[in-house]
Amino acid sequence: MEPIRICEIVTAVGGALWKGNPNAEVTSVSTNSRELEPGALFVPIVGEKVDAHRFIPMALDTGAAACFTQQEPEEGFKYLDGAVIRVGDTQKALQEFAAWYRKRFTLPVVGVTGSVGKSSTKEMIAAALSQGKRVHKTAGNYNSQIGLPLTVFGLDHTHEIAVIEMGMSNFGEMERLSAIASPTSAVVTNIGISHIEQLKTQENIRAEKLHIADTIGEQGALYLNGDDPMLQQLRESYTGKIVWYGMESDCDYRAVNIDTVKDCTRFELHAPFGAHKIMIPALGLHNVSNALAAIAVAYDQGLTLDDIRCGLLTYEGLAMRQQIHELDKITVIDDSYNASPDSIKSGIGVLMAVKSTGKKIAVLADMLELGERSAQAHLELGAYAAASGVDAVLTVGREAEKIAEGAAEESRKILVKACGTNDEAFAELEKILNDGDCVLVKGSRGMHTDEIVQKLLTKYQ
Template sequence: MKMTVSEMVSACGGRLLCGSPAAEVTSVSTDSREVAPGALFVPICGERVDAHEFIPSVLEAGAAAVLTQEHQSAGGPGAWIAVGDTKDALQRIAAEYRKRFSLPVVGVTGSVGKTSTKEMVALALSAGLNVMKTRGNNNSQVGVPLTVFRLSEEYGAAVVEMGMSEFGEMSRITEIAAPDYAVMTNIGVSHIEHLGSRRNILAEKLHITDRFHPGSVLFLNGDDEMLRGLAGTLPFKTVLFGTGEDCDFRAEGIEAAGESTRFQYMAPNGEAGEVSLPMIGTHHVLNALAGLAVADQLGVPLADAAAALSNYRAPAMRQQLRRANGITILDDSYNSSPDSTKSSLGVLKSLKSGKRVAVLADMLELGSYSAEAHRNVGEFAANSGVDVLITVGERAALMTEGARAVRSDMDCRVCGDNRQACEALKTLLRPGDSVLIKGSRSMHTEEIVAFLLHE
């Protein structure tokens, strides 16, 4: 990227305290450890750390400019820009930078599966275009601006993951990313604690279309009843992808064998072909269909896009199959919600295995729905052929009630923390068994995975 200090001051409505307005900024960072020469450093005030304290060190490292909401005068190296709020200023500068580019931008949102879908959409598009994509799951009010700053003329398309957890958040990041196209994966109950209902979640996520123009398209998971109901009701084109007969892009003949999934895709123009994904799980089929639908819209040949999808690799801690000591570990420890947990239980069921063990930790941000959701997941686990259910945390303990309501003799073990879960697994698992590890991010269930890998 290239932006002058003067252009940044104008974009965010800031005030230049010192430094040259003609100085050129070539990157933007909120992490003082990653600041490179020529960067703009944006200190974010967090709950535990106020990053303004790192301003002197980043300037010594060669930062060209810094934003500050805590200084009214300054001197020394670099340009200092005073603003009312550094996060707001970051967003305003990014929104102005986005206006410089006419390349198609695809936004990806949904209650679960955003990161995997983003990866598949980018992979399908890469069969014909040079694609810039969100790194990791950098999908927040800070992450989306940092993604936008990576746009350049070398790219033919961009895929931007866009998440939200509260009212007004999607509108804000949509103003920054300004997607021309958008994919909605599903409407679940993630963040229902703050948003109140699935209908509210849908309404908030629909703000991803706020910057749509006459040529824009919204791609919807036709297997989600709330999203399917939007088709034909909006003032722009909608495309359904899924397994139903009414889906524009449809998957048929889904087969899982070993550690791969194959299916036939049917396109609206009658074109058909096969996709082979190097992982198991029908939800991956939907993600792949989204990639094909977007690729077709942007002019990438479907056969090429389908071939590219065979190279997909799951992001870290997201349904990764790992092995240690003869045990198959389904590492889905990154985060958890009722919908994503049920999806992972389906994958566990499909594994050829001795015992199937599910280690499920607390699912957070469910508000008043929490108790019901945890019991419901327990019922689902019992109906999914899980042999042993190990819960971690006070909320997850309610899963045992649901599981035993289905199978009164089911082997359920309640653990207070990850250490107790590791001890239980140590005596339980044998070569040939499979174990699913899943929990909300703050439960740090990756610690259990690490124990199994190094036991």
């Protein structure tokens, strides 16, 4: 973050300076009182369980340059160093300050959203751009109403482009994120049924996600996955510039002749500038799709294909997102970060693509936030897993029992076991594991299936 005077912050958020030097500078922003750097602005968020206003004295006492507060400041604050800025709502003030800060920069901003694959696509785009530009990108999962503003504060004038992941789970959230990040172009990976419990229909999900294009204007492009049926419907209705990517024949950027070599995928790119060979250090058709989006974005940003190729080879997957661990006797695919029907299908695709001499085992836990569609979605996923050729399906959780049911109905040849807990699933896994086996572990974040992964890594490392 570049230094900002406190008086500028007060103006940006429509606040009032209760105490402190208006000309002092803030050099970072944090919502975590335990991670404050000297010169930081501390933003106390009122959460469901904890009101962070109680940490204001500690923040000021440990070197914060300033803090927001939506509560009446305590008299004792006067005797602490640092400024105190009164605001109506600390989270809203954080967002308003981030939007103001974003407008200090004229660089291109690529927004990335979708029901599945936001993070991996963001990483792929950043990798493709990295050989020709200085890139700022979203760190981890800082893509939310609080996380995205913190991502924006990472910008400085050494950056030439930003790739910002934008996540939403309810009405109005993407509109706010777009107002903060002001993307100049945007990528939508797909429209699935994640968060359908809140948003009710896929049409609503699509409408909300398309707010990512609110700020791109006539000069900006919307990069859409041409293999997604819900996005394909925009061919007739969207009036702005669309660049299509995918496997379908009518895509501007298309992949054909796809094959795998060890832990890499090769394909032939058909693009407006011709046909070319591409390799990426990742498995699965979804990663080919991510690479197509990255190539399209990077080429439009002026990079050469040679630079894009080199950039893609630097791609590294994120923790708990299809990380492949080749252990002493088995292979583990850690995809435990989160789960939805589409992302589990992608995980199964990677499981089947990994070269192994033994069984292919899928350990799948509950998919959460699917509302009234939950039972059918889990049942259909079980059938999909069995039809894909896996040798065994172990499930964790009550909802995932339907995965086991669907798999058993689809095929009598595979081993199916429904488990109640992660410990039970690991115990069942130990009974069937042999040398050469490959295990996929995946479930919604609330199911904590990373516990199974850690047990596997500990025992078989």
